[in-house]
Amino acid sequence: MEVGQELSHMDRLTQTQNSIDGLVRIMYSSLSYLSRKANFRQINPNFPVTQSIPGADPDDVFQANRKELVSDFLRKAKQLEFLIDALPSSAPAPTAAAEGTRDDDDDFRQLEDEMQQVNKEYLEALGQAESLHAQLQTSLHGVLESRSSAPSTAAPTAAASPAPPRPAA
Numbered sequence: 001m002e003v004g005q006e007l008s009h010m011d012r013l014t015q016t017q018n019s020i021d022g023l024v025r026i027m028y029s030s031l032s033y034l035s036r037k038a039n040f041r042q043i044n045p046n047f048p049v050t051q052s053i054p055g056a057d058p059d060d061v062f063q064a065n066r067k068e069l070v071s072d073f074l075r076k077a078k079q080l081e082f083l084i085d086a087l088p089s090s091a092p093a094p095t096a097a098a099e100g101t102r103d104d105d106d107d108f109r110q111l112e113d114e115m116q117q118v119n120k121e122y123l124e125a126l127g128q129a130e131s132l133h134a135q136l137q138t139s140l141h142g143v144l145e146s147r148s149s150a151p152s153t154a155a156p157t158a159a160a161s162p163a164p165p166r167p168a169a
Helices: 003-037 059-086 095-149
Strands: none
Touching: 003 059
């Protein structure tokens, strides 16, 4: 694919994204307007409207604004539909690309085999480390037990034997 053609596709994607953002913005603004500026209507003659929304638009202004919001939304939706239709579709890959795909598949298989071999070696090394750790713990417990059960054979301390007197100077 040429660089210019790729940039054209990116421009279409950017335009599509911007159009989606605009459509969402219109939806948000419409809902915000409708929820803030719509006044209560009497639906049932048995239940009169006793409250009003402060700052609500008069009915004729509200209806005109509502129609404008709908037309803005539809215009933006049609624009988005046009941009989506203009996006490139996925075309079948040329033969050179197909050969590249086979090479990639072979590379991935080779990498997967290497990964499995390395993982096997890791698990073996981990088993050896755990075995050595267990042996070391056993040895340390043995040393600790032999030290705690053996009688004390320490030499008498210096305080027990009297020191010879020092000559006076």
